[in-house]
Amino acid sequence: MELKIEHISKRFKDKTAVDDVSLTLTTGVWGLLGANGAGKTTLMRMIADIMTPNSGTISFDGKDIHKMGAEYRNIFGFLPQDFGYSRDFTVKDYLEYVAALKDVPYKETIKKINHLLDILTLSDVKGKKIAKLSGGMKRRVGIAQAMLNDPKILVMDEPTAGLDPGERVRFRNFISEFSHDRIVLISTHIVSDIEYIATRNAIMKEGKIVDVGTTNELIKQIEGKVWSCVVPAEKMIEYEMRLHIINQRNEDNDRISIRYLAEQSAIDGSVTATPRLEDLYLRLFPQGGIEKEDI
Amino acid sequence: MRLYSLEIKRVLKAKRTLILLAIALIMSIVMAYLPVMFESINRPNADGTITELDGIEAIRFKRLYYSKVYGEVTPQKVADALQSYQSIVTEYGSLNDVPLDIYIEHILAIRPLVKGLTEAFGDPVTGIAADLMEIDPEEVVQSYYEKCAAHLNDVMKNEQKDYPTAWQHANKKYAELEKPFQLYYGISRDAFDYVELYILVLSILCIAVAAPVFAGEYQTGSDSILRCTKYGHTRLAITKVAASSSIFVVVFVLGMTIHLLISDLAFGTDCLKSSFQMLFSIINLPNFNLGQLQVILVLAGLLSLLASISFTLFLSAKFKDSLTVLLISLVVLLMPTFVYSAFAGATWVSSVLPSAGIGMQNNFLYQLINFNYLHIGEVSFWTPYIILLAAAVEVPAFLFLAVHSYCKHQVA
Numbered sequence: 001m002e003l004k005i006e007h008i009s010k011r012f013k014d015k016t017a018v019d020d021v022s023l024t025l026t027t028g029v030w031g032l033l034g035a036n037g038a039g040k041t042t043l044m045r046m047i048a049d050i051m052t053p054n055s056g057t058i059s060f061d062g063k064d065i066h067k068m069g070a071e072y073r074n075i076f077g078f079l080p081q082d083f084g085y086s087r088d089f090t091v092k093d094y095l096e097y098v099a100a101l102k103d104v105p106y107k108e109t110i111k112k113i114n115h116l117l118d119i120l121t122l123s124d125v126k127g128k129k130i131a132k133l134s135g136g137m138k139r140r141v142g143i144a145q146a147m148l149n150d151p152k153i154l155v156m157d158e159p160t161a162g163l164d165p166g167e168r169v170r171f172r173n174f175i176s177e178f179s180h181d182r183i184v185l186i187s188t189h190i191v192s193d194i195e196y197i198a199t200r201n202a203i204m205k206e207g208k209i210v211d212v213g214t215t216n217e218l219i220k221q222i223e224g225k226v227w228s229c230v231v232p233a234e235k236m237i238e239y240e241m242r243l244h245i246i247n248q249r250n251e252d253n254d255r256i257s258i259r260y261l262a263e264q265s266a267i268d269g270s271v272t273a274t275p276r277l278e279d280l281y282l283r284l285f286p287q288g289g290i291e292k293e294d295i
Numbered sequence: 296m297r298l299y300s301l302e303i304k305r306v307l308k309a310k311r312t313l314i315l316l317a318i319a320l321i322m323s324i325v326m327a328y329l330p331v332m333f334e335s336i337n338r339p340n341a342d343g344t345i346t347e348l349d350g351i352e353a354i355r356f357k358r359l360y361y362s363k364v365y366g367e368v369t370p371q372k373v374a375d376a377l378q379s380y381q382s383i384v385t386e387y388g389s390l391n392d393v394p395l396d397i398y399i400e401h402i403l404a405i406r407p408l409v410k411g412l413t414e415a416f417g418d419p420v421t422g423i424a425a426d427l428m429e430i431d432p433e434e435v436v437q438s439y440y441e442k443c444a445a446h447l448n449d450v451m452k453n454e455q456k457d458y459p460t461a462w463q464h465a466n467k468k469y470a471e472l473e474k475p476f477q478l479y480y481g482i483s484r485d486a487f488d489y490v491e492l493y494i495l496v497l498s499i500l501c502i503a504v505a506a507p508v509f510a511g512e513y514q515t516g517s518d519s520i521l522r523c524t525k526y527g528h529t530r531l532a533i534t535k536v537a538a539s540s541s542i543f544v545v546v547f548v549l550g551m552t553i554h555l556l557i558s559d560l561a562f563g564t565d566c567l568k569s570s571f572q573m574l575f576s577i578i579n580l581p582n583f584n585l586g587q588l589q590v591i592l593v594l595a596g597l598l599s600l601l602a603s604i605s606f607t608l609f610l611s612a613k614f615k616d617s618l619t620v621l622l623i624s625l626v627v628l629l630m631p632t633f634v635y636s637a638f639a640g641a642t643w644v645s646s647v648l649p650s651a652g653i654g655m656q657n658n659f660l661y662q663l664i665n666f667n668y669l670h671i672g673e674v675s676f677w678t679p680y681i682i683l684l685a686a687a688v689e690v691p692a693f694l695f696l697a698v699h700s701y702c703k704h705q706v707a
Contacts, residue, residue: 073523073528078520084519089305093304101524101527
């Protein structure tokens with residue numbers, strides 16, 4: 001099973017959002033990393049076939065997804081970045097509505113909804129209006145709707161936005177189990193959400209895929225370039241100007257533990273640290289655009 | 296069917312829909328009762344005094360009071376009424392000098408019978424109404440309906456002098472009318488005006504419900520999810536169109552039923568047997584009674600409403616903002632009224648827009664009353680036919696365009 005993206009481009013009036021992207025997604029969890037404006041959402045919309053590319057094709061097992069139409073949509077699940085819903089829907093009504101649109105048999109619908117609500121800890125609020133739920137709960141309703149038809153291809157744009165750390169851990173475990181024999185594509189700013197569950201990652205920058213590989217393959221590029229050391233607090237301003245610091249933590253006695261990226265040790269006493277995907281991300285996108293779970 | 300019922304449930308659960316539907320039903324009661332409140336008459340008492348009656352009491356009294364003129368409007372009956380009128384006016388010198396009690400007892404009661412005479416015997420060139428005192432009752436006996444037909448011919452000559460096909464159509468239609476006319480007093484012209492006004496109110500409310508059907512989904516972003524589902528394209532669009540149209544039909548039928556029930560209960564049902572010409576102009580063309588007129592206004596109103604709603608649904612599928620859709624829809628809804636007023640009569644624009652039959656002077660009732668013809672070359676078309684035909688074409692056309700536009704919509 002593969003979803004093949006070939007030379008896809010999407011241009012808007014004054015910007016090329018996706019520029020000649022080619023990528024073959026196979027079964028497993030795929031992380032799509034990139035800063036704001038990198039073109040992740042546009043690429044996902046084209047994979048969802050709700051936006052037409054200016055050039056290029058996307059095919060599933062050799063068949064053009066646009067030509068597949070309902071056949072493709074029947075095996076597809078999508079959570080967009082902004083989860084929209086009709087304001088008057090309760091959680092249960094909404095999921096029933098989407099289930100009907102996904103042609104989930106009526107007898108299975110209730111069972112399926114209850115199962116998803118249970119896993120996503122939404123059972124207590126199923127009679128409540130979605131509009132009255134917290135941001136995290138709304139996001140989980142969005143995740144539930146995407147999974148109602150047991151999709152073979154699941155595409156989620158920032159699924160963990162608004163989830164608390166506990167919810168994110170549960171989400172990661174759930175997706176890990178779910179992704180067996182399926183293609184799951186997740187875009188996120190929170191690198192740690194996909195670092196340990198992504199089979200492979202694709203990194204997107206300025207509309208192009210700049211790197212693809214497993215987490216280990218990707219972080220090999222920065223092996224020996226991530227350093228850590230403890231420095232006096234008064235020297236922090238100088239180091240911040242001079243180095244690419246990616247993490248810092250206050251220690252006792254007015255000292256600060258820092259983690260920085262450099263080709264060679266830049267501070268006496270620095271030791272190489274085990275690189276993480278987040279380090280690579282920050283190397284590629286030094287301007288920021290990252291939310292860190294534990295900083 | 297499952298999707299259809301879920302869509303109906305979704306629309307009906309929306310607070311906005313419930314509020315607008317509640318307003319529609321309340322307005323149906325209020326607007327049916329207003330013309331009842333407008334009714335009034337001075338009742339002469341046994342002691343010579345006069346009591347002013349209003350509302351239901353006035354209607355009750357009028358129905359009793361005019362009962363002696365009920366039935367077929369035969370030339371003999373009209374001539375007798377005219378003779379009675381002339382003898383009383385001659386006795387007192389002029390109509391203004393007739394004492395109020397005599398006027399109420401002998402003249403007011405026969406007015407519905409003789410009012411058509413001033414038209415039928417009007418000046419053939421200027422159309423100025425005739426003086427009842429100058430009409431020969433014998434001529435009325437001999438040629439009452441012929442004079443009516445001749446007057447129609449004169450009017451058509453004046454109004455449509457360059458279009459003989461329009462005259463021919465009008466004369467032919469008038470010749471086909473069932474005669475003698477029937478006269479049963481009761482329901483007022485105001486009541487029919489309020490039927491049309493209520494259709495306008497219903498149209499505004501239904502447009503407000505229809506505006507966000509697709510645009511609301513674009514606006515909230517929920518469309519991105521729905522159109523990724525198996526049935527999220529054509530089937531969803533058709534379901535949305537079918538569900539909202541069903542709701543509008545039910546609301547319209549329910550609202551009109553309540554409205555007409557109240558009206559008919561208040562004015563009575565006898566009067567519905569009266570010929571169209573006895574309430575409006577003696578030379579009007581429709582060949583039906585007032586009860587049939589009510590049914591025709593409801594059906595024509597429903598068709599125009601559906602055409603307007605179809606147009607709104609098309610806009611809703613085209614634009615991303617519900618407010619823009621609502622504003623454009625309302626402008627188009629009111630456009631025939633403005634154009635009709637601006638051009639002081641029917642034009643193609645005021646007759647072919649989806650809402651051509653809805654509004655003030657341009658509404659379907661007024662088109663039935665008037666002699667508006669539009670022309671293509673030498674062929675003339677009566678505006679009520681144009682309105683119905685245009686709406687009948689527009690309903691499927693705009694619904695198709697709505698579904699097509701939704702399916703082609705691209706997420707921004």
